[in-house]
Amino acid sequence: MSSFSVPRPPTLRIAGTGTLTYGLSVGEILGLSTLADARLIAGAGGLGRVVQRLNVMEVPDVLAWVKPNELLLTTGYPLRNTPESLGHLVADLDACGLAALAVKPGRYLDHLPAEMIDQADGLDLPLILLPEDVGFDDILNQVLTDILNRQAAVLARGEEVHRALVQIVLCGGGLQEVTDEVATLLGAAVAVLDGEGRRLAASGDEALLARLRATPPDTGDQAPPDALPPLRQAAAPSFFPAADATVPSIGPVTCDDPGAAEFDGHLVVPVVAGGxxxxxxxxxxxxxxDVGILERAATVVALLITKQQAVSAVESKYRADFLRDVLTGNSGDDEHVVAHSTSFGWDLGRPSAVIVAALDRGPARGPEERVLQDRLVAAWTSAVRRRDRNGAVAGFSGEVVAVVAADACDVQALAKDAATVFADQERTFSVGASRVAELPADLPSAYDQAVKAVRVGRQMHGDGAIVHFDELGVFRLLSLVEDTAELHAFVQETLGELAGDRDPEAVDLRRTLQVLLETNLNVAETARRLHFHYNTLRYRIGKLERLLGPFTDDAHLRLNLTLALHVLRMRGI
Known part of the structure; x- marks a missing residue:
């Protein structure tokens, strides 16, 4: 047995095969002059199979030597004494990934069994009868020459395309210019997508581009039949989004299939850089x-993205450092702050409010935590840009800070917009907003207010809290007590048996006490709100006074009880 193969260059899409490979289809090989008189007697459904190499079978144990994408030539000599095994041979060869089987009958095999032909038809494995006057060397020579010529032509075209795309980048072109050029070269609609299927650049027929939208990740929405599956999120080098970003910057992702793939007619290649x-x-x-062109283009796109990330990271750090100095009072006088912020596209000279958003505790740790932090920065950048083009946004360690014009500071709406873009099913973030700062010199105090609103708001309402500083009330004072053990002792001393949650009766009595204090000891209103009979409530009040003291007559005791109940509402102390 002899085996001949050709070097394998970059992969090429063969239409209709669903396989990424390089070579000639069986149908193309049958059109060559050396096979002009050959006859396809079975397996017409497999004419799109790709031939990369050729093999000549003249030994009985051929299965051990068969490789995928081979055209196997034989005279039938090894099988001349066992024609009954030919039917099983087709299934075994198909399992090995054989592209086609070409048999020259007459000398050793008079005819091929019907079982063999039927099985080849059933498996769509092309079965070819060769004419007696054609030599195997002629077939090998012509087929290998055509494969090599095609490879050389495509490689040369790929190099030419690569040089053209790199030239675009060297001349200052960006993602859109590269995408336009690739769409022209391919004569197709082309889109660059981030990890969640959002378009970063697109070119070509809009009707075709509409089919390249991705399945909304983790939303449960019904995807269109031609949608591309979303890629999974994974850790990667992080960066801050550009100050003028209107959509989240591209997120790092990993793909189950590192090579190109086809989804309902879409040709898709990953954009990979640095692993x-x-x-x-x-x-x-x-x-x-042509997948070769698309893969070359994806390499250039990866270059553009990593370049954008490097520049964006440096610029974002510079902006973040300046905003941190402003919010800590280390940036100089108001005139300098206003002038310098203008160079970033910010306006810090107008009445503004500070908003702080911080990730709540969750399962992500290590590198994934930084990825989530970057996504939160991108989400808030997008949300602020929609409502205030001159607002400032920066990522600090563990939080995102925005300075927004007073008339655009609808913290509920901003948080909703950011949450929609952030779109994480496992992690939430809490938000705190400050009072309005009239001058840049007032921003440090506003920042402290927003930080306090986040921390106390999370204690009051749990994860996902959205709280304005003015809503904190007495909780602002309680949050200043750093000794949490002292707060616990105060609750225990003041509420006694009612401080715990294990006894259902104690919890029920505590609820009665809370409503009584909220209604300023209005027994009728308390009974109505708790759906108690008036006499039942009078009995409960008596029981509460036996446990806690004469709070109905002692204003100081009522104040202590109210504070103790407020402390119990604060979570995480």
Whole structure:
């Protein structure tokens, strides 16, 4: 047995095969001059199978030597004494990934069994009868020459495309210019998508581009039949989004299949740099796009993305450092702050409020935590840009800080917009907003207020709290007590048996006490709100006074009880 193969260059899409490979289809090989008189007697459904190499079978144990994508040539010599095994041979060869089987009958095999032909038809494995006057060397020579010529032509075209795309980048072109050029070269619609399927750039027929939208991740929405599956989130080098970003910057992702793939006619290749997959490039057209060109383009796109990330990271750190100095009172006088902030596209000279958003505790740790932090920065950048083009946003350690114009500071709406973009099912974030700062010199105090609102709001309401500083009331004072053990002791001393949650009767009595204090000891209103009979409530009041003291007559005791109940409402102390 002899085996011949050709070097394997970058993968090429063969239309209709669903496989990424390089070579000639069986149908193309049958059109060559050396096989002009050959006959396809079975397996017509497999004419799209790709031939990368050729093999000549003249030994009985051929299965051990068969490789995928081979065209196997034989005279039938090894099988001349066992024609009954030919039917099983087709299934075994198909399992090995054989592209086609070409038999020259007459000398050792008079005919091929019907079982063999039927099985080849059932498996769509092309079965070819060769004419007696054609030599195997002629077939090998022509087929290998055509494969090599095609590879050389495509490689040369790929190099030419790569140089053209790199030239675009060197001349200052960006993602959109590269995408435009690739769409022209392929004659197809092309889109660059981030890890969640959002478009970063697109070019080509809008009707085709509409088919390249991705399934909304983890929303349960019904995806269109031609949607691209979302890629999974993974840790990767982090960066801050640009100050003028209107959509979240591209997120790092990993792809189950590191090579190109096809989804309902879409050709998709991952955008990979430094061992990380940053998104994908997709193409769709009237005919199968050339995956070689798309892969070359994806390399250039990866270069642009990593360049953008490096520049964005440096610029964002510079902006964040300046905003941190402003909020800590270390940035100089108001005139300097206003002038310097203008260079970033910010306006810190107008009445503004400070908003702080911080991730709540959750399962993510290590590198994933930084990825989530970057996504939160991107989400708040997008939300603020929608309502205040001159607002400032920066990521600090463990929090995102925004300075927003007073007339645009609808903290509930901003938080909702940011949560929609952030779109994480496992992690939430809490938000705190300050009072309005009239001058830049007032921003440090506003920042302290927002930080306190986040911390106390989370204690009051749990994860996902959205609280304005003015809503904290007495909780602001309680939050100043750093000794939490002292707060616990105060609650225990003041409420006694009612401080715990294990006894249902104690919890019920505590609820009665809370409503009594909220209604300023209005027995009728308390009975109505708790749905008690008036006499039942009078009995409960008596029981409470036996446990806690004469709070109905002692204003100081009522104050202590109210404070103790407020402390119990504060979580995390």
């Amino acid at each position: 990380f997959t940053y998104g994908r490039m997709a193409a769709i057209g009237g005919s199968a796009p």
